[in-house]
Amino acid sequence: MSNKNRLIKILQGNEACVEGAILAGVRFFAGYPITPASEIAEGMAVRLPELGGVFMQMEDEIASMAAVIGASLAGVKAMTASSGPGICLKQENIGFAAISETPCVIVNAQRGGPSTGLPTKPAQGDVMQARWGTHGDHPMIALAPSEVSEILYMTIKAINFSEKYRTPVMLLLDEVIAHMREKVSLPFPEDIEVIDRKRPTVDKEKFLPYKADTDLVPPMADFGSGYRYHVTGLIHNEKGYPTSNTQEIDQLIRRLTNKVELNKKDIIIEENYFLEDAKVAIIAYGSVARAAQRTVKLAREKGLKVGLLKLITLWPFSEETINKLAQQVDLMVVAEMNLGQIVREVQRAALGECRVIPYGRVDGELINPIEILTKIEEEIKL
Amino acid sequence: MSLKGNLKNYENEKILITVNEEWCKTCGICLHFCPKKVLVANEKGYPEAKNIADCILCMLCELRCPDFAIKVEKKESIVSHGQQNRDLED
Amino acid sequence: MIKDITQYFRKEMFPHIWCPGCGNGIVLGAILRAIHSIGWEKDEIVMVSGIGCSSRITGYVDFNTMNTTHGRALPFATGIKMANPKLKVIAVMGDGDCAAIGGNHFIHSARRNIDITAIIINNMIYGMTGGQYSPLTPTGKYGSTAPYGNIDQSFDLAALAASAGASYVARGNIFDVSQITRFIKKALLKKGFSVVEVISDCPISFGRINQLRTPVQMLEWIKSISVSKKVWEKLSKEEQVGKIPTGEFLDIDIPEYTEKYQNICINIQQERRGK
Numbered sequence: 134m135s136n137k138n139r140l141i142k143i144l145q146g147n148e149a150c151v152e153g154a155i156l157a158g159v160r161f162f163a164g165y166p167i168t169p170a171s172e173i174a175e176g177m178a179v180r181l182p183e184l185g186g187v188f189m190q191m192e193d194e195i196a197s198m199a200a201v202i203g204a205s206l207a208g209v210k211a212m213t214a215s216s217g218p219g220i221c222l223k224q225e226n227i228g229f230a231a232i233s234e235t236p237c238v239i240v241n242a243q244r245g246g247p248s249t250g251l252p253t254k255p256a257q258g259d260v261m262q263a264r265w266g267t268h269g270d271h272p273m274i275a276l277a278p279s280e281v282s283e284i285l286y287m288t289i290k291a292i293n294f295s296e297k298y299r300t301p302v303m304l305l306l307d308e309v310i311a312h313m314r315e316k317v318s319l320p321f322p323e324d325i326e327v328i329d330r331k332r333p334t335v336d337k338e339k340f341l342p343y344k345a346d347t348d349l350v351p352p353m354a355d356f357g358s359g360y361r362y363h364v365t366g367l368i369h370n371e372k373g374y375p376t377s378n379t380q381e382i383d384q385l386i387r388r389l390t391n392k393v394e395l396n397k398k399d400i401i402i403e404e405n406y407f408l409e410d411a412k413v414a415i416i417a418y419g420s421v422a423r424a425a426q427r428t429v430k431l432a433r434e435k436g437l438k439v440g441l442l443k444l445i446t447l448w449p450f451s452e453e454t455i456n457k458l459a460q461q462v463d464l465m466v467v468a469e470m471n472l473g474q475i476v477r478e479v480q481r482a483a484l485g486e487c488r489v490i491p492y493g494r495v496d497g498e499l500i501n502p503i504e505i506l507t508k509i510e511e512e513i514k515l
Numbered sequence: 516m517s518l519k520g521n522l523k524n525y526e527n528e529k530i531l532i533t534v535n536e537e538w539c540k541t542c543g544i545c546l547h548f549c550p551k552k553v554l555v556a557n558e559k560g561y562p563e564a565k566n567i568a569d570c571i572l573c574m575l576c577e578l579r580c581p582d583f584a585i586k587v588e589k590k591e592s593i594v595s596h597g598q599q600n601r602d603l604e605d
Numbered sequence: 606m607i608k609d610i611t612q613y614f615r616k617e618m619f620p621h622i623w624c625p626g627c628g629n630g631i632v633l634g635a636i637l638r639a640i641h642s643i644g645w646e647k648d649e650i651v652m653v654s655g656i657g658c659s660s661r662i663t664g665y666v667d668f669n670t671m672n673t674t675h676g677r678a679l680p681f682a683t684g685i686k687m688a689n690p691k692l693k694v695i696a697v698m699g700d701g702d703c704a705a706i707g708g709n710h711f712i713h714s715a716r717r718n719i720d721i722t723a724i725i726i727n728n729m730i731y732g733m734t735g736g737q738y739s740p741l742t743p744t745g746k747y748g749s750t751a752p753y754g755n756i757d758q759s760f761d762l763a764a765l766a767a768s769a770g771a772s773y774v775a776r777g778n779i780f781d782v783s784q785i786t787r788f789i790k791k792a793l794l795k796k797g798f799s800v801v802e803v804i805s806d807c808p809i810s811f812g813r814i815n816q817l818r819t820p821v822q823m824l825e826w827i828k829s830i831s832v833s834k835k836v837w838e839k840l841s842k843e844e845q846v847g848k849i850p851t852g853e854f855l856d857i858d859i860p861e862y863t864e865k866y867q868n869i870c871i872n873i874q875q876e877r878r879g880k
Binding site for chain 3: 161163182183185187189191192193195196197199200201202203204205206207208209211225226229355356357358359361362363364365366367374375
């Protein structure tokens, strides 16, 4: 694992996403042009044919999502990338991926919204959409990296989670980290963990496509592998056939949610900065976490006991960490580029143990370290 | 028909017509369009091959049955292969 | 035991859910006879459908099957085919499914000329949702959302597919099952995007509101409006109104998408190795 011989590159966030995906084994990408995510498609269009993989520019966002699911069912790791308006269009098929338990990764390089909004400016307004954008009860995993090299690693994580838990995974970037260039030390393939979905080992005649193992995840067969089965968006039984049996319906919906909820420990990734003695905690994610890190430094220079909890996994939510932290600190400032999305989750998890206040910005500009600090100072004086 | 169900056989020395009354929904297509009026509805509406002697093995009832509920077989070909491909061989 | 088309059934799923006299079962029979006649293995066949009555078709057959979202059978099928071009991919759609919500995918699948067979069961109505008019409801006919008669023009799906770039296009009806079986067989064997539209019935949702209440009445009507392509071409514009031409409209050999893509991969890999 020596860093010495690693290839060092200056990569854009979107390019790092491409590299991560390829390292994780993605060999199918379908997409549709949209700012600020297009560079991912462009990168895939160059790289995948070199590896015998498939790049497709589809007729629309809906078709891209559909093609990704189709490819995944045929046994190939598959991914798509878009931004807010495109993610809206993909939602129905994201739900299909959730209920059919088809691994796939959806990158959302967030821009200002609603609607066409601010195509070339960053925002974090799609956090709740990532969680609840498709209808019905369903699991969701969403990761929000904040540096270019982190994008590379979190893309790998996203692919791995989708394979391991057979569920769609969202990678939430924003316009700034998607387009920003930073130094990345490219890992060797042997240095990274790559997870492939479980394939069935039972006799083909005995195969029950939606019978889960003890980890709540059923083994998944590739179309054409001899395990013939039916995939449907209808609520289905273990055989994969539509059912209206209340018990079977309940079992499926609860299992889908539980396979993520009960594996939170594995899925939740978070980082602490100076939280040990902190009396004020900043909660941030994505590019805002970079500013918040600086805020912590500035605050400490002033003698203020400020720390940062950087959330990388946004869904499932870090309830336990927040709850513990709320018992330690007097104040939590949730800084995000929206008018209050994760802050509500933080408030819910804090259970009234400390004050939780939002700091939001929605003018298309990044939140800077000083303004977070100013907010903290104002709040402390109160 | 190899499927379980409420199978009714109608036959003579040349032809076997099987009606699966469990699958048949009594839509009446086979009865109406049988060119030789071989099939007649029984009291429940299911087709009965009353006039099997007139059957010319055109297979139209089988081809048009939406429910896979009627099968017409020429007895000598039953073991070798079914009639499925006759229409494709031209 | 006779080796007939029931070998392709998921037998526990029968009897199927379709209404008495529904053409979906007739088309399913035609598809299975065509497959049987070709002799493809079950393992290599993928059947994909969208949403609607016709889309339930995939639940009944013992292939690799998929009942996807409304209108999206073709892009799902495209992903499967591109990921594994060896698979024989068939998309079965209804008329609303294919021509309204899925219309964009239909023309673009044709444009790519990807080796997928699209079978459209056109019953001219949204049957499952209760008889709303579709893009293929004939002008003047009634639907639950066209209570005063449909003023929309209907698509000519065959012409649409042909002009968009498909390799094989044919139209038949559920009355002439031998013909559609023959068309489907040719479509399945065609390298490229192949389309078979089958004019079908819906005694419940289309028939009831259009005075064609029984399956027999519906089939008689379908028979009466269908004319062969040859006859159609000789009719005047006025005589063509209300009639539907059947037959083969296109059968050409043009480069196929998965092969073109594989060539790209081979070329670039050779070029990279050469460096």
